[in-house]
Amino acid sequence: MSAAAVEEPFEQPTLLEMAEQIADRFAGYRVEIIGGQITVAPPPDGSHGASLTDIMIPFIAAGLHGEDSRVIQAIGLWLPDGPSDYAIPDLAVVDADFGDHLVEYNCYDPSIFRLVLEVTSSNHIHDLKVEPAGYASAGVPVYVIVDRKNRKVMVLTDPRDGEYRVHAVHHPGQSLTLPESVGAPVTLVVDSVLGPEK
Numbered sequence: 001m002s003a004a005a006v007e008e009p010f011e012q013p014t015l016l017e018m019a020e021q022i023a024d025r026f027a028g029y030r031v032e033i034i035g036g037q038i039t040v041a042p043p044p045d046g047s048h049g050a051s052l053t054d055i056m057i058p059f060i061a062a063g064l065h066g067e068d069s070r071v072i073q074a075i076g077l078w079l080p081d082g083p084s085d086y087a088i089p090d091l092a093v094v095d096a097d098f099g100d101h102l103v104e105y106n107c108y109d110p111s112i113f114r115l116v117l118e119v120t121s122s123n124h125i126h127d128l129k130v131e132p133a134g135y136a137s138a139g140v141p142v143y144v145i146v147d148r149k150n151r152k153v154m155v156l157t158d159p160r161d162g163e164y165r166v167h168a169v170h171h172p173g174q175s176l177t178l179p180e181s182v183g184a185p186v187t188l189v190v191d192s193v194l195g196p197e198k
Contacts, residue, residue, distance in 0.1 A: 016084035016105060030074075034134040036082045044090075044121050051119050051146065051195045052090055055188070062184040064093050069114060069183045072098075076107030077116065079134045087134055089116035093182055110138035115182050117144040137162045141181040146193055153190050155179075 013021070019038050023031040028043040044052075056071055065071040075092050079085035086107040093115040094108070095101075101109040116135055135143045136159035143156040143164060152171050156164035157179055170176045170190050178186045 014084060015082070019084075020105075030088055032087045033082065033085045034079065034087055034130050036085065037130075039130070041121070044119075047148075047195060048090075048119050048121050051148065051193070054195065055091060055117065055119070055146065055193055058186050058188055059091075059093060062186045064182065064184050064186070066096070068096050070094055070096050070098065076105065077110055077113055077135075077138060077140070078103040078105075078107040079138050080110065081134060081137050085134065087116075087131060089131075089135075090119050091117040110140060113138070113140045115142040115144065115178070116140050117146065119146040120148050132156060132164055133162050135159070136164050142179055144178070148194055151194055151197065153188065153193055157181075 015033050015036065015038060019031045019033055022038065022040055023029065026040065030041040032039050052073065059065065059071045070093070072092050072094060073090060074088050075094065075098070077087050077089060077092070079087060086105060092113055095112040095114070098108050098112050101112045103109055118131060132143060136156075139159055141157060141159065145154040145156070147154065152169055153176065155168045155170070155176060155178065156166065157168075158165040168176070172191050172194065175187055175189045178188070
């Protein structure tokens with residue numbers, strides 16, 4: 001008499017476990033889960049980093065990196081859309097006590113985010129289409145998209161029902177003042193924010 005083989009149940013990894021495996025395998029890549037989908041972006045190029053540094057200057061000059069708030073690059077934002085959804089915006093203005101609001105996986109509660117900002121790169125469709133819904137669902141009051149490819153800066157506000165109700169588009173030669181909800185008056189010059197044309 002022969003014994004039947006006993007199969008061990010195969011346990012599928014969770015999305016969060018899969019994202020962690022991808023992040024471990026591709027060091028330097030940005031791995032996010034938005035809308036239940038894992039996205040992977042290559043490391044940003046030097047001009048992306050230079051743009052981000054230039055953008056930070058007016059925020060810091062306005063006093064937003066102090067006792068009440070902090071200006072932080074690549075801080076994890078826990079999203080409410082799924083059991084393991086999170087995003088890592090290029091730049092964020094958060095409450096200064098953000099450390100008290102850790103959810104998990106180095107991501108923080110969306111209620112402490114005053115603004116998120118993305119500088120578009122190779123995955124610019126992701127910044128323009130996928131992330132707005134995630135950030136709006138999380139209730140982030142202001143989402144700024146620095147669209148280097150199309151040479152414009154978009155400021156999305158009034159998040160409701162998973163979308164931003166107000167879209168303001170600014171072009172080279174213009175400047176814009178961000179909403180007061182950021183915590184201080186911040187004026188951005190579009191040409192400076194976009195950097196030189198490629």
